[in-house]
Amino acid sequence: MSERFEQGMSTLRKQMDARVVSYLSSCVNCGVCAEACLFYTETGDPRYTPIYKVEPLRRLWHGEYTFWGKLASAFGFGSTLTEQDFADWEELVYDGCTMCGRCSMVCPVGIDIAYMIRKVKEGLAAAGYSPDDLKSAAQRAVEIGSPMGVTLATLQATISVQEKECGIPITMDREGADYLCLFSSGEIVGFPEFIGSIARIFKAADVSWTISSDYFEATNTGVQIGNSAVAAQLIERIVSAAEKLKVKYVISPECGHAYTTIRWDAPNIIGRPLPFDVVHILELLDQLRREGRLKTRGSTDMHLTYHDPCNISRRGGVVREPRHLLDMVAPNFEEMSDHGAMNWCCGGGGGVSTIERARDLRTRVFNVKKRQLDEIGVEAVVTACSNCRHTWEDGLEAYGPEEDVVELIGLTELVARYLVEDESRAR
Amino acid sequence: MTAKPAGEKSQRKPHIGRWLVCLLAVVLVVPLIPYTFADRGNVPNPGADLWREVRQREAPVTGTTQVKGVDTGVLINIRGEQWRQFRMQTLLPAGGMVLGAVVGLIALFYLVRGTIRVPGGRSGKRIQRFTEYDRILHWSTVFLFYLLAVTGLVLLYGRFLLIPLLGPDGFAVTASACKEAHNLFGPLFFVVLVLLVINFIRSNLPKWVDIKWLLKGGGLFGGHASAGYFNGGEKIWFWLVTLFGLAICVSGFVLLFQNFDQGRQLMEISHVIHSSLALLLVAGSFGHAYIGTLGMEGSLESMTTGSVDANWAKAHHDLWMEERAAKGLDENAAPSPEQQSPPGKTAPGYQT
Amino acid sequence: MFAEFVEGPFWYFSLGVFVVGVAWRFITMLRFGTRRDLSVARASAAVGALRTNLSRFLPRREVAGRIRVPVVAGYLFHLGLFALLLFAAPHVEFIKNHITGFGWTPMPHWAFILASEAAFIGLLVLWLHRVLNPVTRLLSRADDHIAAILVFVVMLTGCLALFQSFDGLRVTHLFLAELLLLYFPFSSLMHALMFVPSRGYTGASLGRRGIHA
Numbered sequence: 001m002s003e004r005f006e007q008g009m010s011t012l013r014k015q016m017d018a019r020v021v022s023y024l025s026s027c028v029n030c031g032v033c034a035e036a037c038l039f040y041t042e043t044g045d046p047r048y049t050p051i052y053k054v055e056p057l058r059r060l061w062h063g064e065y066t067f068w069g070k071l072a073s074a075f076g077f078g079s080t081l082t083e084q085d086f087a088d089w090e091e092l093v094y095d096g097c098t099m100c101g102r103c104s105m106v107c108p109v110g111i112d113i114a115y116m117i118r119k120v121k122e123g124l125a126a127a128g129y130s131p132d133d134l135k136s137a138a139q140r141a142v143e144i145g146s147p148m149g150v151t152l153a154t155l156q157a158t159i160s161v162q163e164k165e166c167g168i169p170i171t172m173d174r175e176g177a178d179y180l181c182l183f184s185s186g187e188i189v190g191f192p193e194f195i196g197s198i199a200r201i202f203k204a205a206d207v208s209w210t211i212s213s214d215y216f217e218a219t220n221t222g223v224q225i226g227n228s229a230v231a232a233q234l235i236e237r238i239v240s241a242a243e244k245l246k247v248k249y250v251i252s253p254e255c256g257h258a259y260t261t262i263r264w265d266a267p268n269i270i271g272r273p274l275p276f277d278v279v280h281i282l283e284l285l286d287q288l289r290r291e292g293r294l295k296t297r298g299s300t301d302m303h304l305t306y307h308d309p310c311n312i313s314r315r316g317g318v319v320r321e322p323r324h325l326l327d328m329v330a331p332n333f334e335e336m337s338d339h340g341a342m343n344w345c346c347g348g349g350g351g352v353s354t355i356e357r358a359r360d361l362r363t364r365v366f367n368v369k370k371r372q373l374d375e376i377g378v379e380a381v382v383t384a385c386s387n388c389r390h391t392w393e394d395g396l397e398a399y400g401p402e403e404d405v406v407e408l409i410g411l412t413e414l415v416a417r418y419l420v421e422d423e424s425r426a427r
Numbered sequence: 428m429t430a431k432p433a434g435e436k437s438q439r440k441p442h443i444g445r446w447l448v449c450l451l452a453v454v455l456v457v458p459l460i461p462y463t464f465a466d467r468g469n470v471p472n473p474g475a476d477l478w479r480e481v482r483q484r485e486a487p488v489t490g491t492t493q494v495k496g497v498d499t500g501v502l503i504n505i506r507g508e509q510w511r512q513f514r515m516q517t518l519l520p521a522g523g524m525v526l527g528a529v530v531g532l533i534a535l536f537y538l539v540r541g542t543i544r545v546p547g548g549r550s551g552k553r554i555q556r557f558t559e560y561d562r563i564l565h566w567s568t569v570f571l572f573y574l575l576a577v578t579g580l581v582l583l584y585g586r587f588l589l590i591p592l593l594g595p596d597g598f599a600v601t602a603s604a605c606k607e608a609h610n611l612f613g614p615l616f617f618v619v620l621v622l623l624v625i626n627f628i629r630s631n632l633p634k635w636v637d638i639k640w641l642l643k644g645g646g647l648f649g650g651h652a653s654a655g656y657f658n659g660g661e662k663i664w665f666w667l668v669t670l671f672g673l674a675i676c677v678s679g680f681v682l683l684f685q686n687f688d689q690g691r692q693l694m695e696i697s698h699v700i701h702s703s704l705a706l707l708l709v710a711g712s713f714g715h716a717y718i719g720t721l722g723m724e725g726s727l728e729s730m731t732t733g734s735v736d737a738n739w740a741k742a743h744h745d746l747w748m749e750e751r752a753a754k755g756l757d758e759n760a761a762p763s764p765e766q767q768s769p770p771g772k773t774a775p776g777y778q779t
Numbered sequence: 780m781f782a783e784f785v786e787g788p789f790w791y792f793s794l795g796v797f798v799v800g801v802a803w804r805f806i807t808m809l810r811f812g813t814r815r816d817l818s819v820a821r822a823s824a825a826v827g828a829l830r831t832n833l834s835r836f837l838p839r840r841e842v843a844g845r846i847r848v849p850v851v852a853g854y855l856f857h858l859g860l861f862a863l864l865l866f867a868a869p870h871v872e873f874i875k876n877h878i879t880g881f882g883w884t885p886m887p888h889w890a891f892i893l894a895s896e897a898a899f900i901g902l903l904v905l906w907l908h909r910v911l912n913p914v915t916r917l918l919s920r921a922d923d924h925i926a927a928i929l930v931f932v933v934m935l936t937g938c939l940a941l942f943q944s945f946d947g948l949r950v951t952h953l954f955l956a957e958l959l960l961l962y963f964p965f966s967s968l969m970h971a972l973m974f975v976p977s978r979g980y981t982g983a984s985l986g987r988r989g990i991h992a
Contacts, residue, residue: 032838040914066965264818563907
C-alpha cells in the first residue's frame, strides 16, 4: 500500500469518535436516507445513498473495531479497505454530496450522515483522492486568499464601484468597528450589489462596520475538500483580522457553508472559542428589523418564493429570519413544497459547483428544484447564498431558454430595494 | 428324517385314523343339518333396530337434548362417514393425480419445447414493468401460499409420506406444528391476497384480445399472439387465484373460527371446498411458476428487478409497448444504473 | 438431555454473553469520547437530544410519502414483537421465574394472535423490501439477513410451541432465542439500544444550533 494511502487510513482512523460509533452501530441499512437525497431521487442510482457514501469509514470501523471484523481479519479474510476503494468513493463523496444534511434529518435512528461524510472527506483528501478542481481551489485559497483567485485589488475595485452606486463611503480596516463583514468570492465577482446593499442598510440602521484588507474570504475550501489543517489556517486568518480590528462581531455573508463553518465549526477546528460573536447577515438584518432600525417602504408584488440555503437553514438554524424579512417586502410570497429546514438542496454546495466534471450530475439533480418551481409557478426565486444563486442560474439555463424567465434575487438586495434611508437618519 | 419308501407305513394299519376323522366330522356336522333347514326365527340383536333406524335417516332429525346447541340433537352423523370416504377415497388420490399430472405435463413440455428465448435476443434496453409495491405483494403472496401449501399437504398426505420417514412420534410433532402454522398464516394470506387483488384487478379485466390470445394458444405452439399489459393466460391465472383464493380463505375462516355455530355439515362442506380448490390452485401455481422462471426467458426479472428487456416486452406484450410509445415513455430508456457499473466502482464517464 | 442443556448452562451462557456484550459495546463507544463543542449554543443541547429521540419515531412529512411500505411494515413488526416479548403469557412466566422475580398481566389469547400476525407480516414485508428495493439491496449485508431470518424463526417456533403440548418445540424455541441472544451484541440488532445515543448525539449537536432535528 502506498504511503499516501496509509496517510489516508491513519487520518480516517482519527475520525472515529463516540458519535461515529453510535451511528455505525445503529444503522440497519433501511435506505430511508436515500429517499431524502436529491442525488439519489433524481438519478435513481443507489450508489448515491447517503450512508453508502460513508462506506469507507464503516468498513474501517467494522474491520478494526468490531467482533466479526476483527475475527475475519485474524483469519485473513477481512474486507479491508484498499486504495481502489478510496479512488472509487471519490466521485460519490465529492461530486455526489453537498453535505446538505437532509439525510441526517430523516434517519429513523438519528444518524447525522452529513457529519460522517465530512469525516470521510478528511481520509480521502489526506490520501490525495479529492477532485483536482477542489485541490486547485484550496491552493488558491491558501496562497491568494480566495478559492477563485479574487485578490484584494479586485475587492477594492468592486467596493469602489459600489460606493459610487450607492453614494455611501465604505471604510476598510476601521479599527474598533462593531462588525467585520466577510464576503464569498462568488458574491464579489457575481453579485457585488450585495456590498452596496449592506452599505445602505448599515448606514440607515447606524451599524458600525468594516471590511478587513488582510482577509475577507468567507468560504472555507478546507472544509469543502476535507482538510482540517487548511480549514484551520483559513479560519485563523479571519480570527487574526478580527482581533487586529478589535471587532465584536463577524458577519457571515450570503453563503451557506461559510456560515456553518464560521458559526458552528470554526472554534472546534482551531481548538478554542472564537474571540468574537458570529452572526449571519440575515440574523443581523432581522435583529435590526426587530429593533426598529431597519425600515422599509413599499414592496414588490412579484409572485416569488424563497430557496433556503441548506447550511443556513437546515444546518445553520436560520429559518425564521429570512421569512420575517420577506414579510416586510414581498406580500406575494409563496413557499415551495418542502421548505425551511427540509428544503431540497440546490445541488451545488460544499464544493460541488467547483468540480467541473460534476456539471452534468449537478444539472440532472437540479431537476428537483425545477419541479418545485413548476409546482408553484413563481416569477422570482429569492435566496441568501451566492453559490445557490449560481447553481440556480446554471440549472435554469440548462432546462431550456424557452422557459419563462425566472428572476433570481438576493434577499439582502431585495430588502435594500425598499429601504427607507432618510427617515432613519433623523432620530 | 430319512425318507421312507412312499406308502410303506400307511399300508400297515387298516385306515383307522381316517375313519376316526370322518366320524368326528360326522358328529360335528350332522347335527347342524336340521339347523340349516330349521326356521331361524327372530333372534334380534337388541340394539340393531335402533341403530339401523338412527343411521338410515335420510334427513338429520334432531332429537331433544338437555344441552342446547348446534348439532347437539344429532346422535350419529352419517354424512361424517360420507365425508371421510370422500376425503380418503376421492380427494386424496385425485389430488395426488392432479398434482402429479401437472408436474409431469410441465416436465414433458420443457423437454419438448425447452426455455422459450426472447425473440431476436435481448436488446439491453430496460422497460419498467412492476413497481416495488407490486413485487412485495407478489412475493409475500408466494411465500405465504407455499407455506400454507406445504403445511396443508402435510395435513393431507403427511401420514403416508412422513410416518415412514419420521416415525409416528416425529410425525405427530410435525403434523401438529404444520396445523398450527397453517392456522396462523392463513389469515395473513387473506390480507395479502385482498391487497394483491385490489392492486392488480384493473389490469386484469378481460378484453377481446385475450380471447384471441387464448385461441392462438398464446403463441406457445408457434405464431404470434398480441397482448396488452397482461395476456389472456395471466388473466386467467389472476382470476383463478382471486376466486379460488377467496373461496379458500372464506372456507378457511369457517374452519378456523369455530365458535360461530357452524354445524358439522357446514364444516364438512367448507373442508371439501377448501382442500379441493387448494389442490387445484397448487397445481396451477406450478404452471405459473414454470412460465415465470424456466419456461420463458426474461420473465423472472420482471418480478425481481421490476424491469424487463424491451425485446421481451415487444414480443410478449406488444400492445402494452404500443401504449407506452404513444405516451412517449421509452424514448430515453437506458440501461439501469445498477447495470452500468458494479457498486462503488465509478464507471468511466458517468452517464446521465 | 438437549433440553437440560438448553434450559441450564446454555441459557446462562447466552444471557451472560448478551449482558456482557451489550455493556462492552456501550463502554467502548463511550470511551471513544466526543470533543466538547466550543461554539456558542443558541439553544439547549439536552432538550435537542430528548426531542430528536422522540421525534424520529415518526417519519417527516417531506419523506413519508416515499417510505410508506417500510414504515407500516416496520411498525407492524416492531410493535407486534414487543407485545409478544413482554406480554405473551409464557414470556411473562419466564421473566418472572428467571429474571425479575415478578410478573404482570399477560395479554389475552386473541391479542397474542393479532400481535404475532402483525409481527410476521411486518417482518416478511420488511425483508422483501430489503431484497427488492435497489437501495437496500445495495446496502444490505449478511448481518441484515441473518438477523431477519433468526428473528423470524424464533417467532415462528415460539408460536408453534405455544399452541401444542410437544415439549420439543418449546425447547427449540428457547434454543433459537438463546442463539439470538448470543448474536445480538455483535450484530445490527444493537440498533435496538444504540438508537438512543445515536438520536441523542444528533439531537444535541443540531439542537444547540436551534434546529429541530
